Amino acid sequence: MTDGEKYLMDVHGYVVIEQALTSEEVAAANEAIDAHADEITIRPNDLAHASDTLKGTTGRGDLGGMLTWDKPHCDPFRQMMVHPRLTPYLEEMLGTGFRLEGLGIITMDEGAEGFWFHEGGEPFDRSRGYLYRNGRMYSGMTNMAVQLTDVGPEDGGFACLPGSHRANFPCPDDIRFYEAAQSRFAQIPAKAGDAILFVECLMHGTLPWRATHQRRSVIMRYNNGVTAEGVMGTWTPPPWLDELTDDQRAVISQPHYRREDKGSDLYKPRD
Numbered sequence: 001m002t003d004g005e006k007y008l009m010d011v012h013g014y015v016v017i018e019q020a021l022t023s024e025e026v027a028a029a030n031e032a033i034d035a036h037a038d039e040i041t042i043r044p045n046d047l048a049h050a051s052d053t054l055k056g057t058t059g060r061g062d063l064g065g066m067l068t069w070d071k072p073h074c075d076p077f078r079q080m081m082v083h084p085r086l087t088p089y090l091e092e093m094l095g096t097g098f099r100l101e102g103l104g105i106i107t108m109d110e111g112a113e114g115f116w117f118h119e120g121g122e123p124f125d126r127s128r129g130y131l132y133r134n135g136r137m138y139s140g141m142t143n144m145a146v147q148l149t150d151v152g153p154e155d156g157g158f159a160c161l162p163g164s165h166r167a168n169f170p171c172p173d174d175i176r177f178y179e180a181a182q183s184r185f186a187q188i189p190a191k192a193g194d195a196i197l198f199v200e201c202l203m204h205g206t207l208p209w210r211a212t213h214q215r216r217s218v219i220m221r222y223n224n225g226v227t228a229e230g231v232m233g234t235w236t237p238p239p240w241l242d243e244l245t246d247d248q249r250a251v252i253s254q255p256h257y258r259r260e261d262k263g264s265d266l267y268k269p270r271d
Helices: 004-012 023-034 075-080 087-094 246-251
Strands: 014-017 059-061 099-108 113-117 130-133 136-139 143-145 157-160 195-199 204-207 215-223
Touching: 004 014, 004 087, 004 136, 023 075, 023 215, 075 215, 087 136, 087 143, 087 157, 113 157, 136 143
Parallel strands: none
Antiparallel strands: 014 195, 059 099, 099 215, 113 204, 130 136, 143 195, 143 215, 157 204
């Protein structure tokens, strides 16, 4: 992460990583989605809640299970979760030993509803919060939204309230519903292959999709190596674990406190 990117990340809570994927990688991911298009679930128009400004004529599409797909369709997403263009950014925010907490695909067709704006810096959430200490950034859940289709400045899709990850007051609902302070929000344009890195505590959501082409975004949710939001009981490795590289295995393994730098060689590293 460059000094400029660190500054923008700290101030805004997000940064756009241009050309994170090659055109070939984007094409492979889209081909895989096309092959599994019948598995896309259209939501029942339930994400806008009471917001008139975020309502649409249809719900968004959700698609999961990409890591379990047969080869070659699983490969683009297994590679994406520890992609060499993305990993340095995740290590900057989460430290070495970061973990993947979730991976899904969002699709939106013309007229798809928006998503009310959620999270924000207050109240502070220890698993999702953001801090600056001793010359570096620390965050809880941190997300990569990899765009597989172009997003123009008027298309809708991912949007946020820049700087809200540092908020000291709770956000009023009329702002969350995009019915007040609309000019303060940023809808982020991007090209296919770009990735938006953002901290979960940044207030973010989705504007209704206006473009005639389909929105496709891969959402990957990460956390530091000692924090988990969804693990209960004994961690069970997936049956396809042996198919993964060492780096891919590491990012889906269970959390453990020795995965972080403890500042002393007396702590033995933990695989």
